[in-house]
Amino acid sequence: xxxxxxxxxxxxxxxxxxxxxxxxxxxxxxxxxxxxxxxxxxxxxxxxxxxxxxxxxxxxxxxxxxxxxxxxxxxxxxxxxxxxxxxxxxxxxxxxxxxxxxxxxxxxxxxxxxxxxxxxxxxxxxxxxxxxxxxxxxxxxxxxxxxxx
Amino acid sequence: xxxxxxxxxxxxxxxxxxxxxxxxxxxxxxxxxxxxxxxxxxxxxxxxxxxxxxxxxxxxxxxxxxxxxxxxxxxxxxxxxxxxxxxxxxxxxxxxxxxxxxxxxxxxxxxxxxxxxxxxxxxxxxxxxxxxxxxxxxxxxxxxxxxxx
DNA sequence: ATGGAATAGTTGCTTGCGCAAGCAGGTTGG
DNA sequence: CCAACCTGCTTGCGCAAGCAACTATTCCAT
Numbered sequence: 001x002x003x004x005x006x007x008x009x010x011x012x013x014x015x016x017x018x019x020x021x022x023x024x025x026x027x028x029x030x031x032x033x034x035x036x037x038x039x040x041x042x043x044x045x046x047x048x049x050x051x052x053x054x055x056x057x058x059x060x061x062x063x064x065x066x067x068x069x070x071x072x073x074x075x076x077x078x079x080x081x082x083x084x085x086x087x088x089x090x091x092x093x094x095x096x097x098x099x100x101x102x103x104x105x106x107x108x109x110x111x112x113x114x115x116x117x118x119x120x121x122x123x124x125x126x127x128x129x130x131x132x133x134x135x136x137x138x139x140x141x142x143x144x145x146x147x148x149x
Numbered sequence: 150x151x152x153x154x155x156x157x158x159x160x161x162x163x164x165x166x167x168x169x170x171x172x173x174x175x176x177x178x179x180x181x182x183x184x185x186x187x188x189x190x191x192x193x194x195x196x197x198x199x200x201x202x203x204x205x206x207x208x209x210x211x212x213x214x215x216x217x218x219x220x221x222x223x224x225x226x227x228x229x230x231x232x233x234x235x236x237x238x239x240x241x242x243x244x245x246x247x248x249x250x251x252x253x254x255x256x257x258x259x260x261x262x263x264x265x266x267x268x269x270x271x272x273x274x275x276x277x278x279x280x281x282x283x284x285x286x287x288x289x290x291x292x293x294x295x296x297x298x
Numbered sequence: 299a300t301g302g303a304a305t306a307g308t309t310g311c312t313t314g315c316g317c318a319a320g321c322a323g324g325t326t327g328g
Numbered sequence: 329c330c331a332a333c334c335t336g337c338t339t340g341c342g343c344a345a346g347c348a349a350c351t352a353t354t355c356c357a358t
Contacts, residue, residue: 004266013282016289071345095306117153133162135284140165244336
């Protein structure tokens with residue numbers, strides 16, 4: 001087990017992954033800040049939109065967002081403060097809350113999406129052919145196989 | 150310009166990108182913490198290794214790492230404190246520092262790389278065929294074309 | 299029923315980072 | 329040569345996120 005090394009090809013594939021992500025992420029994050037949203041906040045609003053009327057539990061959000069419940073609790077504080085989301089005691093379980101988007105939240109999410117969309121289109125979609133997109137989808141599927149280990 | 154929407158294919162390609170990155174990033178980050186290194190710290194050590202004997206300027210590191218010089222200044226403080234790097238007044242410019250890896254830094258970087266390597270291999274390389282790797286390299290090249298705009 | 303885990307969420311403290319301001323060392327036009 | 333400006337780095341302050349400890353509720357085995 002001498003010095004473990006990636007082949008040239010492997011290295012390029014890996015580094016490209018990191019670099020491309022970082023670059024694109026940086027841009028869309030910057031384009032979101034005028035709306036007063038971080039990427040994290042944006043994606044939480046997105047998850048809430050998906051969750052619909054019934055809302056979703058804080059813990060569930062934390063899991064999907066891959067962050068601590070503590071962090072999410074305070075993130076929810078901020079969004080609630082701004083009137084973008086609402087916490088309602090869960091009917092079925094007096095410990096938890098069902099969190100939902102308010103109309104204001106929904107509206108801001110739409111605005112944010114417009115920007116996101118433009119960025120994603122310009123920085124990602126438009127630079128790739130349909131073949132490349134298909135290849136990517138194929139890659140993501142392979143990576144997700146047997147989820148870890 | 151009705152509701153901007155991605156096609157199914159575009160959406161999968163994009164979300165897969167985000168999700169895969171987040172998942173893999175999380176794992177390798179977690180595997181690095183036993184060594185007391187964050188991903189940022191690790192990658193700075195990596196850049197220093199690339200820079201070699203002459204070292205590299207703090208500002209240069211900040212640029213490459215896409216972080217503020219302030220953040221990098223403090224990051225350097227921590228690494229210096231731990232004896233992993235050294236700041237030497239730049240000969241050519243009395244304001245700046247040439248930062249270099251110490252032997253301890255080099256050694257820790259090697260240890261860290263061993264873990265990284267195992268993760269990257271297991272979570273990324275080994276799950277993909279050579280064809281897929283080639284396709285990825287091709288994609289990263291397309292994305293980098295005409296850098297932004 | 300009831301006491302003991304388990305679970306949902308919040309709060310105190312710490313940490314890492316960015317912005318803006320500061321400082322000291324360069325650079326340049328008169 | 330020196331005044332005005334610029335640049336490389338550091339410092340003060342604030343914010344977002346994690347860990348650990350805590351509260352309140354529910355679940356479960358007896």
